[in-house]
Amino acid sequence: MASDKTLSWAYSEEQTAEDQMMVLARAAAEDLGVSAVSPATGALLRLLVSISHSRTAVEVGTGAGVSGLYLLLGNPDLTLTTIDVEAEAQRSAREVFSRAGIRASRTRLIKGRSADILPRLADRSYDLVLVDGDPEEAPGDAEEALRILRPGGLLVIARALLDGRVADPARREPETVAIRGLVRDVLDRSPLSSLLPVGSGLLLAQTQS
Numbered sequence: 728m729a730s731d732k733t734l735s736w737a738y739s740e741e742q743t744a745e746d747q748m749m750v751l752a753r754a755a756a757e758d759l760g761v762s763a764v765s766p767a768t769g770a771l772l773r774l775l776v777s778i779s780h781s782r783t784a785v786e787v788g789t790g791a792g793v794s795g796l797y798l799l800l801g802n803p804d805l806t807l808t809t810i811d812v813e814a815e816a817q818r819s820a821r822e823v824f825s826r827a828g829i830r831a832s833r834t835r836l837i838k839g840r841s842a843d844i845l846p847r848l849a850d851r852s853y854d855l856v857l858v859d860g861d862p863e864e865a866p867g868d869a870e871e872a873l874r875i876l877r878p879g880g881l882l883v884i885a886r887a888l889l890d891g892r893v894a895d896p897a898r899r900e901p902e903t904v905a906i907r908g909l910v911r912d913v914l915d916r917s918p919l920s921s922l923l924p925v926g927s928g929l930l931l932a933q934t935q936s
């Protein structure tokens with residue numbers, strides 16, 4: 728049974744074709760040594776933006792812009808605020824967005840630590856927040872995300888299974904323990920939540936309306 732699941736997971740990961748723009752974004756991420764969301768995860772992010780009619784999104788962990796580009800492609804009216812500690816990664820993401828024809832007014836790239844930047848964002852103002860920065864800081868990022876999301880908004884935690892480490896009780900590294908605790912907490916607290924084994928794991932929760 729376990730091997731069937733592994734096969735199905737690998738199969739579903741291979742079914743998303745990426746266009747030239749996304750291939751370039753992914754190459755930029757590789758050059759920078761930044762791990763980007765998988766194609767299947769990106770496709771799901773784009774779909775979530777579309778079906779939730781999200782118009783305002785915040786992302787922690789810009790990287791080279793792969794996940795950001797997927798979010799932006801989900802709705803032409805979406806504006807994205809994206810935060811990263813690395814200026815070089817953000818330069819690369821800006822270039823990726825521009826080459827993909829995304830108007831500069833649709834993106835706000837902020838350089839800094841999520842713990843410093845998120846507290847400056849307004850309460851109940853965003854439709855979707857994607858957390859994909861430092862896994863050890865994810866619980867704090869998620870707490871801030873719940874504050875800035877509007878009622879009925881969508882919290883998305885990327886790498887929620889940390890490539891299998893979260894599911895292995897023997898793994899006790901600080902980042903694994905932090906994400907495992909966060910997943911448990913969100914699933915316990917939110918009746919509208921779901922943990923999906925797409926990519927490195929995606930945790931979704933809708934805030935109370």
Ligand SMILES: C[S@@+](CC[C@H](N)C(=O)[O-])C[C@H]1O[C@@H](n2cnc3c(N)ncnc32)[C@H](O)[C@@H]1O
Pocket residue numbers: 756761762763764787788789790791792793794795810811812813816839840841842859860861864
């Ligand atoms: C996994 S990568 C993000 C990849 C990106 N979301 C994508 O899929 O294209 C994590 C990013 O988070 C950034 N980062 C790490 N710690 C951070 C923090 N405390 N605040 C903001 N960004 C952080 C790193 O510089 C890195 O670019």
